Amino acid sequence: LEQLRCEDCQQFLADRFVEGTCPFCSYEEARGDQCDKCGKLINAVELKNPQCKICRGVPVVRPTQHLFLDLPKVELYNFMAKDNVPFHSVIFPCSLLGADDNYTLVNHLIATEYLNYEDGKFSKSRGVGVFGDMAKDTGIPADIWRFYLLYLRPEGQDSAFSWSDLMLKNNSELLNNLGNFINRAGMFACKFFGGIVPAMVLTADDKRLLARVTLELRQYHQLLEKVRIRDALRCILSISRHGNQYIQVNEPWKRIKGDEKDR
Structure with missing residues (x-):
């Protein structure tokens, strides 16, 4: 497509960042998508005397690629x-x-269903609850918010946001379960095997673990197809629990010190 680009700002301009004269009614403050005076839709490149609203420079028409769905x-x-x-x-x-x-x-x-707040209901007008701007100001990383909100997503019945539960689930599930497994496994592979999982002979216990993980993954995919995101997340946490148990039982920090078979 052809689109207006501001060379001073070094960027292609979204419609709302362009202003000029309407090609239909000559209104001088028409936006790049619509004229507020005559109401007609406009293609930004059709504007007369276009201006960049950011720096008030004169944009030029340049070809650009777009992805269409x-x-x-x-x-x-x-x-x-x-x-x-x-x-x-x-x-x-x-x-x-x-x-x-x-x-x-x-x-x-x-x-x-509804997400409630502690023992009551969210209400922005009464200042009850935690909302996007407040969440940002807490300093709690966005991924923790994403995790917890998916963990208690009210898919089948109402659920409740709780500050104490947020801390509990972050510590017990996100850190001690999932984070712990990824960190332990990743650090071990990096430290002793150059970041690559080597070829290994699978024992009967290994194969049983793989069967359990495969079952969880299959369930995970089925739940995502049904958009049951909260339940799908439980499958991921279950996989990491299997992994942590496997590490605890096999004690690789001891076996790495043994012979080549143990390694």
């Missing part, structure tokens, strides 16, 4: 809380059908 082919998944289900399952699809414009309709409507 063939929507009639990528099934549509909608994620929402349960109170939005009537609109998105009945009213909006009916509107799309009524438009007779061959819109892609929702194939999978993924609705959760």
Whole structure:
């Protein structure tokens, strides 16, 4: 496609960063996507006298590559809380059908129950709960928030956010279980085997472990297909538990000091 680029800012400009004269009504403060005066949609390169809203420089037209998604082919998944289900399952699809414009309709409507806060309900107006800006200001890494919110995702029934439980699950599951397994296994492979798992002769116990892990992975994939993300996460934590138990039983820190067979 051709798109406006600001050479001073060294970037292609999104529509909202371009302003100029509307090609239809000559309004001088039209945006790169729509004119607020006549209401017509605009392609940014059609603007007369375009200006970069960042530096007020004059952008130039340059070719650029875009990735397009063939929507009639990528099934549509909608994620929402349960109170939005009537609109998105009945009213909006009916509107799309009524438009007779061959819109892609929702194939999978993924609705959760409610996430409550401690012993009550979240309420932004009353300042009850923790929200995005507050979460950022706590200094707790984003991945910990992601983990905990997926861990208690209210898939089948309401669940509750708890600060004490956040700390507990972070320490017991994310650190001591998953993090511990990845760190122990990774550090051991790096320290003694150059970061590569060597060829090894599998014992009966090894094969039993692989069978358990394979079963967990198969279940993990099936749950993800059904968008049961919380339950899928449990499978990952179960795999790392199997791994930690395997390490504890085999004590590789002792066997590495033995003969070549032990190694």
